[in-house]
Amino acid sequence: xxxxQSGASLHDATVVxxxxxxxxxxxxxxGPGLTLVRGPNGSGKTTLLxxxxxxxxxxxxxxxxxxxxxxxxxxxxxxxxxxxxENLEFFARFRGGDTRAIDGALRAWGVGEDMDRPVERxxxxxxxxxxxxxxxxxxxxxxxxDEPFADLDEAGAVRLRQTIARARDDGRxxxxxxxxxxELDDLAKARIALDDGDATAA
Amino acid sequence: MIALYRIALxxxxxxxxxxxxxxxxxxxxxxxxxxxxxxxxxxxxxIARDADxxxxxxWLALAFATILATMRSFDRELEDDALExxxxxxxxxxxLFGGKVLALAMxxxxxxxxxxxxxxxxxDLPVALPVHLIVVVLLGVLALPPIVIVDVVLALRLRxxxxxxPILALPVLVPQLVAATRGTSAALSGDAVGAxxxxxxxxxxxxxxxxxxxxxxxxxxx
Numbered sequence: 001x002x003x004x005q006s007g008a009s010l011h012d013a014t015v016v017x018x019x020x021x022x023x024x025x026x027x028x029x030x031g032p033g034l035t036l037v038r039g040p041n042g043s044g045k046t047t048l049l050x051x052x053x054x055x056x057x058x059x060x061x062x063x064x065x066x067x068x069x070x071x072x073x074x075x076x077x078x079x080x081x082x083x084x085x086e087n088l089e090f091f092a093r094f095r096g097g098d099t100r101a102i103d104g105a106l107r108a109w110g111v112g113e114d115m116d117r118p119v120e121r122x123x124x125x126x127x128x129x130x131x132x133x134x135x136x137x138x139x140x141x142x143x144x145x146d147e148p149f150a151d152l153d154e155a156g157a158v159r160l161r162q163t164i165a166r167a168r169d170d171g172r173x174x175x176x177x178x179x180x181x182x183e184l185d186d187l188a189k190a191r192i193a194l195d196d197g198d199a200t201a202a
Numbered sequence: 203m204i205a206l207y208r209i210a211l212x213x214x215x216x217x218x219x220x221x222x223x224x225x226x227x228x229x230x231x232x233x234x235x236x237x238x239x240x241x242x243x244x245x246x247x248x249i250a251r252d253a254d255x256x257x258x259x260x261w262l263a264l265a266f267a268t269i270l271a272t273m274r275s276f277d278r279e280l281e282d283d284a285l286e287x288x289x290x291x292x293x294x295x296x297x298l299f300g301g302k303v304l305a306l307a308m309x310x311x312x313x314x315x316x317x318x319x320x321x322x323x324x325x326d327l328p329v330a331l332p333v334h335l336i337v338v339v340l341l342g343v344l345a346l347p348p349i350v351i352v353d354v355v356l357a358l359r360l361r362x363x364x365x366x367x368p369i370l371a372l373p374v375l376v377p378q379l380v381a382a383t384r385g386t387s388a389a390l391s392g393d394a395v396g397a398x399x400x401x402x403x404x405x406x407x408x409x410x411x412x413x414x415x416x417x418x419x420x421x422x423x424x
Contacts, residue, residue, distance in 0.1 A: 068292055071290045080278055081222040082215065082218060095291065
């Protein structure tokens, strides 16, 4: 039996949503380091990450995972009515981890003063920052980040690049789907090009 | 043990959000209060004080309140894809249903308490067996959320879910509503055996629908 040493992988994975093939017999192995997923709008980047995270059913093929996955999608995935700190505490406790790193992570992302305000009162950029603070607060081995630069200002983008570089240096597997941000290219160990549901190593 | 801990975490998260944004509770309490008031005005005090009529309207109002509170709970989850954040966690799918049932049952206990007190005071209802009444109401409240949550999850990605959920939920709620109404009526009029029999049936409904929910929801949420 084949095993995955670390990271996540899809083997011969096909995803069909609303009778439309979104991913076609995709083979992807994500190991430690940064993997960039590139492709035009509608090429299947988000679906690839969601398939790796186990959020979409595979019509064919299989998915293998080593370790927990942290998936952060287009939107911040924080529950309204709770503060940023409460949201992050929930995620950390759910994984069975401790919550000591949360305050520091939120401060590092510039949400320190607003960490106890309900997230619906934060700006889109602040919610995105609070969401990305999970990368440092949860210390999960496999990170799947879908267009993580969205809503971030320049300082936030610099902070995100540093966070990705640190996660890569820690030996974590980081997958970033983005159609822009060439500044990540020099950090990347592998690249996947998607075009209309077909994946190729680039 | 870890599964129960995760269910408790989801329930606590839900209750905290509901406390800060209490639209679901406020809508449910307002609905039940208006219905009790209208009942006494429309049918007159003699008919309104009939144990069967008062019980039936109370449980009908509570059924709609359950649908309102459950839909509000999932609407909040859909904003900013919070539901996806929970489902993406290891064990998140399995904890979702249990946590929602637990939290919504607590919310409904509050709504039922307010609605029940309003019914008793405004309609001046005599209660022959108060302890039996409390047991029937508690078990009736526990029997409502599981199947409504299943319906909401099945309709989650549909645009017309606001219209579809009541249409899907109300027919399957009929057995629980009949049992809860008959049990409440029995407790109000002093039929201890009848009240406990219907309470037992309500307990059975809770168990059956909870098992169905635990089986269906993790797969359906995908």
